[in-house]
Amino acid sequence: QQQVKQSPQSLIVQKGGISIINCAYENTAFDYFPWYQQFPGKGPALLIAIRPDVSEKKEGRFTISFNKSAKQFSLHIMDSQPGDSATYFCAAIPNFGNEKLTFGTGTRLTIIP
Amino acid sequence: DADVTQTPRNRITKTGKRIMLECSQTKGHDRMYWYRQDPGLGLRLIYYSFDVKDINKGEISDGYSVSRQAQAKFSLSLESAIPNQTALYFCATSDPNTGSYGYTFGSGTRLTVV
Numbered sequence: 001q002q003q004v005k006q007s008p009q010s011l012i013v014q015k016g017g018i019s020i021i022n023c024a025y026e027n028t029a030f031d032y033f034p035w036y037q038q039f040p041g042k043g044p045a046l047l048i049a050i051r052p053d054v055s056e057k058k059e060g061r062f063t064i065s066f067n068k069s070a071k072q073f074s075l076h077i078m079d080s081q082p083g084d085s086a087t088y089f090c091a092a093i094p095n096f097g098n099e100k101l102t103f104g105t106g107t108r109l110t111i112i113p
Numbered sequence: 114d115a116d117v118t119q120t121p122r123n124r125i126t127k128t129g130k131r132i133m134l135e136c137s138q139t140k141g142h143d144r145m146y147w148y149r150q151d152p153g154l155g156l157r158l159i160y161y162s163f164d165v166k167d168i169n170k171g172e173i174s175d176g177y178s179v180s181r182q183a184q185a186k187f188s189l190s191l192e193s194a195i196p197n198q199t200a201l202y203f204c205a206t207s208d209p210n211t212g213s214y215g216y217t218f219g220s221g222t223r224l225t226v227v
Contacts, residue, residue: 041221042220043203044156044216046216049215100146103157105154
């Protein structure tokens with residue numbers, strides 16, 4: 001059962017444009033929502049993360065928007081660059097006990113000149 | 114040196130063979146994980162270990178086994194490899210005490226079963 005649904009599966013954006021990747025979750029116990037970035041031949045690396053007590057978090061060109069009532073969160077990449085071309089995973093984890101991250105299915109982002 | 118090192122990076126093996134993928138870490142983290150990545154399916158958890166004496170099955174443990182030899186070492190074995198185990202395998206570590214739940218991944222092992 002996929003507890004974190006991610007869309008789209010692939011995305012092509014022109015250089016300078018805005019890339020938007022969406023995730024939705026079911027488990028209301030989720031308390032921490034990270035995004036991971038994966039380049040070819042590498043493992044995923046933590047990019048940015050948010051807790052549900054805020055609606056937005058921005059780090060440079062990367063912004064997470066969080067809608068607790070809708071149980072949705074999204075990653076926005078402003079002024080997208082070819083170097084942003086990678087696979088992006090959203091994830092979620094509850095804040096109790098010995099829990100593990102649940103990952104979305106990934107979005108392959110390609111930035112074209 | 115990488116914080117999480119996986120060996121081998123690439124492996125081709127025949128159906129029915131036993132194969133071991135190794136993972137070592139210098140992060141000093143107690144928690145270690147094995148994930149499998151397939152296109153369109155994301156990262157699926159195979160096994161995880163929260164300390165040396167703790168081993169737990171993940172969502173897709175059938176056909177796999179693990180060994181936690183030390184805090185720094187966590188190995189994944191395919192007892193009798195089959196073609197649908199062809200995938201990219203990742204080891205990861207985490208430290209919940211950081212408050213960030215950030216996972217550190219290795220660079221992966223690309224396994225092909227023919």
